[in-house]
Amino acid sequence: MPRTITIAGNWKMNKTATEAVELAKPIIQSIANQSEITVIMCPPFTALHAVSELIANSSTRLGAQNMSDKASGAYTGEISPAMLRDLHVTHVILGHSERRSYYGETDAIVNKKTLAALENSLKPILCVGETLAEREAGKTFAVIKTQLVQGLAEVSASQAENVIIAYEPVWAIGTGKTATPAMAQEVHAFIRQELTGLFGESTAQKIRILYGGSMKPDNADALLSEVDIDGGLIGGASLTAKDFLALVEAGKTAAAKKV
Numbered sequence: 565m566p567r568t569i570t571i572a573g574n575w576k577m578n579k580t581a582t583e584a585v586e587l588a589k590p591i592i593q594s595i596a597n598q599s600e601i602t603v604i605m606c607p608p609f610t611a612l613h614a615v616s617e618l619i620a621n622s623s624t625r626l627g628a629q630n631m632s633d634k635a636s637g638a639y640t641g642e643i644s645p646a647m648l649r650d651l652h653v654t655h656v657i658l659g660h661s662e663r664r665s666y667y668g669e670t671d672a673i674v675n676k677k678t679l680a681a682l683e684n685s686l687k688p689i690l691c692v693g694e695t696l697a698e699r700e701a702g703k704t705f706a707v708i709k710t711q712l713v714q715g716l717a718e719v720s721a722s723q724a725e726n727v728i729i730a731y732e733p734v735w736a737i738g739t740g741k742t743a744t745p746a747m748a749q750e751v752h753a754f755i756r757q758e759l760t761g762l763f764g765e766s767t768a769q770k771i772r773i774l775y776g777g778s779m780k781p782d783n784a785d786a787l788l789s790e791v792d793i794d795g796g797l798i799g800g801a802s803l804t805a806k807d808f809l810a811l812v813e814a815g816k817t818a819a820a821k822k823v
């Protein structure tokens with residue numbers, strides 16, 4: 565069974581709820597109930613409810629961009645897994661490099677969130693990736709290994725099938741610099757090898773590994789043709805319906821080739 569190609573839009577801190585509906589509407593109308601690939605929209609928390617209502621009868625999935633690892637209580641400003649589930653959220657981005665660098669999220673915190681997501685039947689999209697300094701120092705694989713091993717600590721093999729990994733080289737996020745398909749494939753293959761060590765071959769073959777970092781319609785086909793690139797986590801180019809739909813088309817083309 566080939567892994568289902570996944571196209572996920574990370575809208576970051578963009579779009580009011582009103583604007584999110586304007587963006588999501590034409591996308592949902594256009595892709596309707598396609599089932600060739602998994603499409604996930606990750607609006608900000610404040611737009612989850614509005615987008616949830618729009619996608620209720622479609623195959624499009626809803627993702628959050630962060631989550632508390634706590635179930636409830638005195639955690640001002642935080643959002644619990646149950647709150648997301650209640651809005652029909654199915655996926656949650658965890659450990660994005662912006663959260664790691666601006667909000668001090670460590671691998672230990674990312675691990676707690678990953679476990680909480682899985683316990684609440686939310687699929688984590690666990691982000692890993694090296695900075696430019698780390699790449700130039702030859703530390704790419706070591707950094708990614710640590711992020712994987714620590715971020716996935718205590719995750720069982722059966723739970724791991726519900727985890728999506730996103731490889732996002734920090735130097736490529738929002739910069740217009742994309743990893744070449746060969747550079748990305750090299751790291752994706754390394755990630756799959758590490759997942760094999762952690763969870764065994766058959767589980768590792770099922771886990772989807774997305775690429776993120778300046779992915780856009782004109783580089784998506786080449787990236788998605790690589791054997792271990794199972795989709796994209798897309799920031800900037802997910803903010804217009806035209807580009808998002810073009811990326812969905814690229815995903816479908818790749819899915820048709822990978823059968």
Ligand code: PGA
Binds near residue numbers: 574739800
């Ligand atoms: P970008 O962001 O596509 O704008 O580079 C990707 C991401 O950070 O998820």
